[in-house]
Amino acid sequence: MKFRSRLVVNLNHLAYNYTQIKKMAPESSVLFMVKADGYGHGMIPIVRYAVTELGVKEFGCATISEALKLREELNDLEFDIYVFSDIQLELLENADIYLKRRIIPVISNVSELEYILHTDGFNYFPICLKFNTGMNRLGLDPSDAPLIVNMLKQHGRISVHHLIQHYANASYPMGSNERNISQRNRFIDIKKFFRDSGITLERTSQSNSGTIEQQIGFDDTHIRPGLMMYGPTSLLDDYKELGHFQGKVVSRLETYILRTFDVLAQTPIGYGSTPCPHDGVVAILAIGYGDGFSTRYGGAHLYHKGFEGVIIGRVNMDMIQVLFPVEARDHIKAHEIFTIWGEQEGDLLRFSMETKTIPYEVFCSLLPRIPRVYRLN
Ligand SMILES: Cc1ncc(COP(=O)(O)O)c(C=O)c1O
Known part of the structure; x- marks a missing residue:
């Protein structure tokens, strides 16, 4: 990696x-x-x-x-x-x-x-x-x-x-x-x-x-x-x-899964020991407020392989915890690349609306620790 x-x-x-x-x-x-x-x-x-x-x-x-x-x-x-x-x-x-x-x-x-x-x-x-x-x-x-x-x-x-x-x-x-x-x-x-x-x-x-x-x-x-x-x-x-404009979002924010583990409802997770609301699988992602991923993003929904997860507990400096349903257990694996937002406008707008922020701020918050990588077809 x-x-x-x-x-x-x-x-x-x-x-x-x-x-x-x-x-x-x-x-x-x-x-x-x-x-x-x-x-x-x-x-x-x-x-x-x-x-x-x-x-x-x-x-x-x-x-x-x-x-x-x-x-x-x-x-x-x-x-x-x-x-x-x-x-x-x-x-x-x-x-x-x-x-x-x-x-x-x-x-x-x-x-x-x-x-x-x-x-x-x-x-x-x-x-x-x-x-x-x-x-x-x-x-x-x-x-x-x-x-x-x-x-x-x-x-x-x-x-x-x-x-x-x-x-x-x-x-x-x-x-x-x-x-x-x-x-x-x-x-x-x-x-x-x-x-x-x-x-x-x-x-x-x-x-x-x-x-x-x-x-x-x-x-x-x-x-x-x-x-x-x-x-x-x-x-x-x-x-x-x-509006008469249908743009394409130019960026995709990717991180990866450091670790996954099963949890039971009420298991305390991370700083502040937030109890898990239900049984499931937790994915620890390699992004946090040290990357510009705000603590205000806690509670937002993220998606991986068609499963909906929720950022649970406090956003850390270098990591976040995402709780997925039990059914995701065999599908969500350590080391996989995880897309926070993709190039669909809907992904970014949904994320910014849910976190009560705006795309301007989501973009501008990312810190230099996140490398920018440029792609041309
Ligand atoms: C004077 C001025 N013009 C244009 C813009 C571009 O605005 P937008 O990003 O909404 O297109 C800005 C944004 O900061 C601005 O201050």
Whole structure:
């Protein structure tokens, strides 16, 4: 056995998801969100594949260090990088990084814009502005649009490289949710105001996965898919029928069975001595919170060879205990590979719903102890 647990990433599925997105929005360019180590899938191999095999040219990170890692490790490839949240423009060394490594900070307040406009070296630097149209997180205040246009003009800037907004409720219907409608209309107004004021908008984008799934934002130059590139839908269960995307989950989380043993009802198991609710067979799996498998996953159901088991007792640092019914006894064996979630979207969604988490978090929680292994058919 060469591994304990591993995340098997199927790059063909990434290609499939990208193709589906391009079919939905053939005119839109994709700014692929690869925050948090490519949503847990390994940012470097994912971006290398996306650039070389899919022709994606723009990527979104959360932090300047993620962006720098991309530049340093993929310096043989041509692509643009945006830093969306943690831009730390006020630090001198970061300004140097943005300038020299061609990394674009997404500006979300007036003082950051002032900095860019007033600092030597940034004279021709692409300006990317993000407006707060109702998300109320980061973002420029729409009422500052006249001020911003004046600032740009005073510095001889007649174009904005990319104008952005982000939805707070993209998992809800775009056509009827009041907040979505309001955010959408605000963005229309902001774009119009800039254009009417003589500022060229080279790129605009508003849509992340839930929005793209509902085919909104395709009149902008760009879309910004994150989760859907990795397969799962980001629409809430009640609104799935509004989606036009059927992705393939790109990863499969595998572990293996360390040991199996029979138990009788009430046998205490593991830390805290949780009593088994019924007779059965316990499989000890080689995954725990030291791998990013949360203690909150206790009680979730897992499946092996058609049998349903339940994570019983506390999740340990390196192991979990799964109780299967007595009938599974002759089928579930030590050393077998055990799939926690497979490439069926249903597996991951069921697991995340049952554990009251979301696919984003399940993906991003996996720690480096889980090797990422890449497969191509
Ligand atoms: C500004 C912005 N755009 C796009 C995305 C991608 O979102 P999703 O993963 O829901 O597609 C994110 C996600 O963090 C984001 O912050």
